[in-house]
Amino acid sequence: MMKPSVGVRKSSGSGLRHTLHAAGLIFKKELRVEFRTRYALGSVSLFSLTTVVAVSGALSSQTLHSDVKAALLWVVLLFAAMSGLARVFVREVEAGTSDALKLYAPAASVYAGKLLFNLALVAAVELITVPLYLIVLPPQVIHPGLLISVLALGGLGLSSAATFVASLIAQAKSGKSALFFTVAFPVLMPLLLVAVKSTVGAFDSVPTHQSEAVSGMAVLACYSVVTTTAALLLFEYVWRD
């Protein structure tokens, strides 16, 4: 055995560099565990597929306005993503690995690593759901650049807020799923409303909708910055206490 070290962590670099390195390791660990269990990806893929098929089956004979199509798309995306996003922290607590993470990893790196994984998960949900949705319920017009931008910014805000809420509810003794939806709903509602409004602009050619979409994207960007910053500032207290 090596001689016991008297001192604090032997960091490979500065505090920020170490935190980023640890976040990368946690992200890679999440991916590795997910590829071996396929729990989150399996459940969100199945949810996306069944919801899109159910929606298309029920509404195939209807002529839907772009605002209804935009709302339906975000409802599917929201609930598909939510079915997997809470797992990142709930799994750690239930498996008893959260204390090990507390002993070895800086708190900010835990949030950042989990956020990166949830971002990847939301991106996967969008890659599965959106093309399928556009095939079964094609809008009159599609502005691909606008749609991709709204999906990217909306996905970032959704991941950021949901990751923080997941860290809060993971400590609950029971009813974690119900609690996750209850706490996340008011936090995500403003994001959802703006994302729907912005997506309408990507689904038609009405000039006012286009300008609303552009200003909506600015709101989505601000939402993501605010939730990520607040989560990084508050996470240490949630994680330790």
Next chain:
Amino acid sequence: MDVLEADEIAMAYGPRVLFQNVSFTLKPGDSLIVTGRNGAGKSSLLKVLAGLSRPVSGTVRYPSDAGAVTNADPTDELPVGYCGPDINVYDELSASENMVFFAGLRGLTDVPVGDLITQLGLDTRRSSEPVSSYSTGMRQRLKLALSLVGSPCVLIWDEPTATLDSSGRKLAEDVISSHTSKGGIFIIATNDDDEAERWGTKKLRIGP
């Protein structure tokens, strides 16, 4: 500072006080045995000492060359290796992957993972298998090996031999004597009177 100081530590869950006014000082080479009946608060005290729980009051100061380090500092910055029944490794990863992952989180890249795995008597041929296929005793050996990552100067083990066979107990004893002989500090909670008698240079009884 090269001693560990616990000063007036108190712990309570709601109105139920587990312990209070717990104070001690441990010098390099000391091993403290914590005893007490079930539910007295041994594990709670060890989690406070590891930085995993906040005490109601009191402070723990750790040996450090880098200024004052106390239990108010981030848990991952304390010079502590901990193994307890409520801490687990990732079932989906192998023993080696777990060790490399946790060492990497501490910024360590040159950890002798193979040596640590061998030291705790884990079969190196199985070190690439997922931990989910391990027996309870093998998991415990891995958790003990993990607590040695980075050679922390304070080792805290909660009931380390509860699930180990006789060879595992012998290995654990070897680690304890090796660590203390090199100037490390050991803190162990146990219900085994024989272990308490043989391993501890100091004793602390929690509760009546």
